[in-house]
Amino acid sequence: MKVKKTIKTKIMHLTKIKQRLLKEEYYNLQRFLHGESVKLYSANKQQAKRFYKKIKPDKEYPISVRKDLLKVERRRDTKIAKYWARIPVAGRRGGVWVAVKPHCPIELDMEICESKLFKRNGEFYLHITVQKEVEVPKPELAEKTTVVIACDIGEANPLVSVELWDQGKKRKNAQFLGGEMRSVRAHYNHLKKRIGRKKIKHAINWIKEHVANKETRKVNDILHKATTKIVDRALMLKRSGYEPVIVFGDLKNVRQPRVKGKRRCRKTNRKIHTMPSYKIKQMLTYKALWEEVPVIALNEAYTSKLCWRCRSLNTEIRKRCFRCKDCGLEYNRDLNGAINIGNRLLGYMLKSRAAVNTPKTSPEYTALLEKRFDNVSEREGGSPLQQLGVVHPVSWIIT
Numbered sequence: 001m002k003v004k005k006t007i008k009t010k011i012m013h014l015t016k017i018k019q020r021l022l023k024e025e026y027y028n029l030q031r032f033l034h035g036e037s038v039k040l041y042s043a044n045k046q047q048a049k050r051f052y053k054k055i056k057p058d059k060e061y062p063i064s065v066r067k068d069l070l071k072v073e074r075r076r077d078t079k080i081a082k083y084w085a086r087i088p089v090a091g092r093r094g095g096v097w098v099a100v101k102p103h104c105p106i107e108l109d110m111e112i113c114e115s116k117l118f119k120r121n122g123e124f125y126l127h128i129t130v131q132k133e134v135e136v137p138k139p140e141l142a143e144k145t146t147v148v149i150a151c152d153i154g155e156a157n158p159l160v161s162v163e164l165w166d167q168g169k170k171r172k173n174a175q176f177l178g179g180e181m182r183s184v185r186a187h188y189n190h191l192k193k194r195i196g197r198k199k200i201k202h203a204i205n206w207i208k209e210h211v212a213n214k215e216t217r218k219v220n221d222i223l224h225k226a227t228t229k230i231v232d233r234a235l236m237l238k239r240s241g242y243e244p245v246i247v248f249g250d251l252k253n254v255r256q257p258r259v260k261g262k263r264r265c266r267k268t269n270r271k272i273h274t275m276p277s278y279k280i281k282q283m284l285t286y287k288a289l290w291e292e293v294p295v296i297a298l299n300e301a302y303t304s305k306l307c308w309r310c311r312s313l314n315t316e317i318r319k320r321c322f323r324c325k326d327c328g329l330e331y332n333r334d335l336n337g338a339i340n341i342g343n344r345l346l347g348y349m350l351k352s353r354a355a356v357n358t359p360k361t362s363p364e365y366t367a368l369l370e371k372r373f374d375n376v377s378e379r380e381g382g383s384p385l386q387q388l389g390v391v392h393p394v395s396w397i398i399t
């Protein structure tokens with residue numbers, strides 16, 4: 001299976017000539033997209049035609065660098081920078097070599113894919129997409145060594161994880177991650193509301209420039225840290241001889257009201273509609289697969305209502321607290337959900353006795369997925385999850 005990830009790099013120490021060449025190429029692309037005829041590197045022109053169909057008037061678009069034209073090298077003979085990238089531009093044969101500073105080390109066995117050159121606040125950034133072949137083991141149920149790391153994705157606690165050991169007999173290491181996200185989002189929502197009320201155009205522009213980006217960056221940072229923590233733990237278990245499986249609930253119909261006909265209040269609605277659950281799933285999936293840890297998306301219907309101890313549905317949820325009316329269990333509601341998700345996966349694994357193959361999607365669900373990810377699939381050849389080869393477990397293959 002091939003897994004992709006994007007390495008963000010900043011272009012450093014540009015000489016005046018190189019800066020001019022990059023700037024020219026970048027601004028010529030913007031002019032080209034608005035219908036002017038300019039001097040532009042032919043492949044960059046082709047890429048622009050391929051990717052940018054609708055052009056907004058006041059937006060700048062990155063240069064998409066074709067994979068066979070971009071070259072990344074690690075140089076030991078210079079002290080300026082470790083990594084160098086070659087970017088094709090018009091007016092210089094063979095492109096320009098620039099020093100880049102990546103956010104994580106670039107291994108040389110990675111295959112380089114289409115990458116993007118941005119300009120932000122006067123600086124250039126190169127986002128290099130890399131791909132590598134990974135071998136993800138099929139999750140198999142072994143009595144002692146299988147550890148299921150179950151994750152519940154929610155609003156109050158963005159990511160709750162718990163480890164199930166000994167086929168679900170022991171629960172260990174419950175973690176509540178990303179809790180800071182709630183206050184960050186509440187803070188920026190409050191700011192946006194307060195400034196937006198003034199209805200001044202420059203205030204709105206100011207929000208767009210400062211507040212929106214800052215909020216996204218802060219939230220992404222929190223989510224990256226939370227998901228990395230889970231994958232790191234899985235990696236640690238793997239190195240000590242265990243077989244970790246990460247499983248998360250695949251939220252579906254979260255936007256529909258729980259009780260038919262009942263409406264949510266505006267505040268709750270806003271919170272639920274802007275929840276970054278998709279981001280969390282993406283991050284967990286690519287990070288786990290990158291480290292060759294199996295990851296499974298599981299239908300999480302009823303996992304929040306079910307009591308994990310006695311499997312009763314006769315339960316109630318009051319704010320963050322879960323209470324079972326049959327056995328009297330009082331528990332954290334998100335943790336209860338996470339345990340149920342883990343138990344459900346264990347149930348599937350027990351049923352099939354041997355390996356749980358990557359679950360195949362049923363035709364109806366595929367149709368639904370395609371409908372939902374229509375725009376995405378046109379642009380990038382399949383939704384990101386599909387590209388990663390993660391399909392949704394509706395029916396299971398027994399091997």
Ligand SMILES: [Zn+2]
Nearest residue numbers: 307310324327
């Ligand atoms: Zn119970």
